[in-house]
Amino acid sequence: MKNIIVNPNSITINKTGSWRVFKPKTNFKKCVSCGMCAKICPENCIKMIKKSSILKPKTDYNYCKGCGMCAVECRVHAIEMRIDKDI
Ligand code: SF4
Ligand code: SF4
Numbered sequence: 001m002k003n004i005i006v007n008p009n010s011i012t013i014n015k016t017g018s019w020r021v022f023k024p025k026t027n028f029k030k031c032v033s034c035g036m037c038a039k040i041c042p043e044n045c046i047k048m049i050k051k052s053s054i055l056k057p058k059t060d061y062n063y064c065k066g067c068g069m070c071a072v073e074c075r076v077h078a079i080e081m082r083i084d085k086d087i
Contacts, residue, residue, distance in 0.1 A: 016043055020066035023084040028056055030078035037070035037079060046070060 026037075033055045038046040045063035048055040057070075071079040 015062050016065040017060075017062045020061075020064060020084050022066040022068060022081040023061070023086075024059060024064065024066070024068070024070055024079045025082050026057055026059070027078045027080070030076050031056060031074075032076055032078075034075070036073050036075070040069055040073050042067065042069065 028051075033048070035048050035055065035057075037057050038048050041064075043063045043065055045060040046057045047060070049058045050056075059070075066081070066084065068081045071077075071081050
């Protein structure tokens with residue numbers, strides 16, 4: 001029988017994106033590049049990437065589980081949680 005508990009440090013093989021019901025959508029016009037979403041994401045799936053000389057968040061949806069913490073913590077409300085149409 002296969003274990004359902006995963007080993008520590010297995011985040012890269014455990015693609016938590018399949019758990020998602022809601023998907024975060026970032027409005028880059030509102031984003032002030034503070035990086036808070038990247039710091040608090042429990043799956044560490046938001047990276048701050050340079051876009052025309054300023055940093056903007058990029059979400060890896062293979063690992064985003066749709067918890068909504070990034071949307072709650074974004075102080076300028078640049079992240080909106082929407083129903084994931086891929087489910
Ligand atoms: S928390 Fe909001 S403002 Fe800050 S980088 Fe993320 S999306 Fe942009
Ligand atoms: S919804 Fe949760 S898992 Fe997905 S990017 Fe935001 S904080 Fe990370």
